[in-house]
Amino acid sequence: MIEKINESKDFISNLINNQKIESMIILGSGMGGFEENYESLYQIDYADIPNFLSPSIEGHAGKLSIVSINEKLTAILSGRAHYYEGHPIQDLVIPIRAFSLLGVQNLILTNAAGGISDIYEPGDIVSINDHINLTGNNPLIGKNLDNFGPRFPDMSEIYDKGLQELAREVSKNHFEFKTGIYAWFTGPSYETPAEVQFAKNIGADLVGMSTVPEAIAAKHAGMKISAFSLVTNLAAGISKNPLNHEEVVEIADLSKQKLQGFMKEFLSELNSDN
Ligand code: HPA
Numbered sequence: 001m002i003e004k005i006n007e008s009k010d011f012i013s014n015l016i017n018n019q020k021i022e023s024m025i026i027l028g029s030g031m032g033g034f035e036e037n038y039e040s041l042y043q044i045d046y047a048d049i050p051n052f053l054s055p056s057i058e059g060h061a062g063k064l065s066i067v068s069i070n071e072k073l074t075a076i077l078s079g080r081a082h083y084y085e086g087h088p089i090q091d092l093v094i095p096i097r098a099f100s101l102l103g104v105q106n107l108i109l110t111n112a113a114g115g116i117s118d119i120y121e122p123g124d125i126v127s128i129n130d131h132i133n134l135t136g137n138n139p140l141i142g143k144n145l146d147n148f149g150p151r152f153p154d155m156s157e158i159y160d161k162g163l164q165e166l167a168r169e170v171s172k173n174h175f176e177f178k179t180g181i182y183a184w185f186t187g188p189s190y191e192t193p194a195e196v197q198f199a200k201n202i203g204a205d206l207v208g209m210s211t212v213p214e215a216i217a218a219k220h221a222g223m224k225i226s227a228f229s230l231v232t233n234l235a236a237g238i239s240k241n242p243l244n245h246e247e248v249v250e251i252a253d254l255s256k257q258k259l260q261g262f263m264k265e266f267l268s269e270l271n272s273d274n
Pocket of ligand 1: 112113114115190191207208209232233234235236243248
């Protein structure tokens with residue numbers, strides 16, 4: 001595994017003339033095209049980067065852009081591969097680990113999710129403050145990569161409290177700030193109403209099919225993480241209507257401006273010197 005990670009890291013390092021990258025953002029459904037807000041210094045398809053998996057679904061481009069924000073290099077990963085596409089979970093986190101070796105300290109994750117909490121409405125943006133891994137899988141299973149972190153890493157604050165405070169401040173200009181706990185299901189089938197009820201009973205506010213493997217690998221590697229869900233629908237059983245992917249994409253598109261406006265300011269603050 002470490003050979004694959006190093007191969008990806010060396011390839012990107014060559015591409016960007018061995019410069020350090022400060023921050024990284026992974027764009028989920030509803031965030032595609034965000035990279036167009038910046039002038040790309042380098043841009044490349046995942047398909048051309050060794051060991052990067054190309055996403056197979058709509059709304060996930062599979063493109064890496066390197067941009068400069070406040071004079072600090074930032075990697076924008078437009079789209080992600082998901083566990084339900086059939087990849088080994090360890091392969092899904094190769095980009096996280098490769099960028100960790102390239103110097104990335106701050107990671108922002110975005111996704112589309114189903115809302116459980118009574119206070120959410122479709123179109124809301126929620127700052128994730130913890131997660132529940134319901135899949136029984138974990139990207140750290142296998143031989144521990146000691147140069148990233150310990151065998152039994154602490155997960156008591158995966159989503160950095162300081163970054164959550166920053167998000168709260170920045171959100172004042174964009175939307176009502178809401179927080180929540182994200183439960184990871186593998187998908188690709190949406191949850192049943194009973195599964196959503198179960199998730200609610202154990203404390204989840206959101207359900208989704210991504211983000212958690214990346215957050216675990218990044219925390220293991222010592223990154224500061226913040227994650228945001230765009231609530232594209234109320235979860236099964238909370239909503240009276242059947243779920244469909246088209247609706248998820250439609251609501252994501254409608255809320256795009258709001259999330260992107262926030263994210264531009266958030267990244268700028270994140271990369272400022274204070
Ligand atoms: N469940 C899981 N993933 C999702 C949902 C959902 O209701 N909406 C968007 N992504």
